[in-house]
Amino acid sequence: MLRFGTLAGGPLPGTGQRPYVGGMLNYERRCAEIINQTSLLVSSLDGADLSIQVPSIPDWTLNQLVRHVGHAHRWADLMIREKVREIPYDRNGAQQLASYVGEKASDVVPWLLEGASSLAEALSEVDPDEMIAVIGGHPGPRVWSWRMAHETVIHRWDVVNTLGVPFELDPEVTRDTLAEWTALALPYAFMRWPAETAPLLGPGRTVHLHATDVDAELVIDLTGSRPVVRKGHEKAAVALRGPVVELVLAVYRRRPVDGLEVFGDSELLDLFLDRVRF
Incomplete structure (x- = not known):
């Protein structure tokens, strides 16, 4: 997952440029897509062996990837519900995955769906332009709705690709995913490396x-x-x-x-x- 350590609260170092928060979908649609994309992800897990390695992220098993997505949702949920101004990176469990072994889909699917639903609900209950969990000077609710929707899209592809299941994505959602990459991942790479x-x-x-x-x-x-x-x-x-x-x-x-x-x-x-x- 993309981590915005030095983006939070200010422009990209050395550029004076703040990430553009635009795209194709509106705020409500992105909140809905967090739930929708999570539901599509878990629909492919029925009967799956979660111990297999994910080819696109070879350090992780499916078990760890699913936990990663769920922890990312819960971290964003926490920030929105607690209305934090500064992003609490020490409370993000999305990279601490070594302990997740031997679980079954039935162990993780309800947990993942619950987290996605809770995040979407939290986002729907705040003003999208409220200056909480701020990233690059932009209101956190808008950016985190965007980031978490497409975090889920890309990791859904990781899951279905691992399992050999066809991947389909609504064209408008796909255009929004591309816009999110250019607005956030692209400038992040130039800042980070x-x-x-x-x-x-x-x-x-x-x-x-x-x-x-x-x-x-x-x-x-x-x-x-x-x-x-x-x-x-x-x-x-x-x-x-x-x-x-x-x-x-x-x-x-x-x-x-x-x-x-x-x-x-x-x-x-x-x-x-x-x-x-x-």
């Missing part, structure tokens, strides 16, 4: 993400001191084209770009996807 991402910046360095099945085109401009994202169709140093869900999986490093259309500087694209990690 400045030495690794620095080679991406330079004259003429632009990346175009072009969905072929929905209206979603983004240009990531790397020509300055920080990435800048624009909507629309522009000629870029490299373009990646394909169905929007495949673009999402590519930028989240869940799939290679093989099978998608790549035009232009493929080496820049490979470097970009390697360095901008979640």
Whole structure:
């Protein structure tokens, strides 16, 4: 899960830029998607062996991944219900997973559903613009509804991919997932790993993400001191084209770009996807 340690409460260090909190879905829809995506996730767990390794996150078993998602929900729930101003990172159990072994789906499914429902309820009971659990100067309810909805989307893919179950995602939700990645994960990577991402910046360095099945085109401009994202169709140093869900999986490093259309500087694209990690 993306951790916003140095994003909380201020701009990205060295950029003066605050993460944009936009996207395709409204606040109420994102709250609903926390429950919906969790329900879809658990529907694939019936009879599953939770001890198997997750290929996309090889350090975790399915057991640990499910607990990770549930603890992330509960951490966000705690912050919203207690209306904390500062984010309590020491109360986040989403990375402390070693003890979760030998559980069955029947042990974890009710717990996971309960946490998702509680978080959605907590978010619905506060003003979306209330300055609690603040991230990057933005109201926590808006950002955490966005982050937790798509945290669940991506980890649902991890689950179904592990089990060999088909993955389907509403196009509007997928567009919102892509927007969330560009608004939060992308600037986070440049802040968190400045030495690794620095080679991406330079004259003429632009990346175009072009969905072929929905209206979603983004240009990531790397020509300055920080990435800048624009909507629309522009000629870029490299373009990646394909169905929007495949673009999402590519930028989240869940799939290679093989099978998608790549035009232009493929080496820049490979470097970009390697360095901008979640």
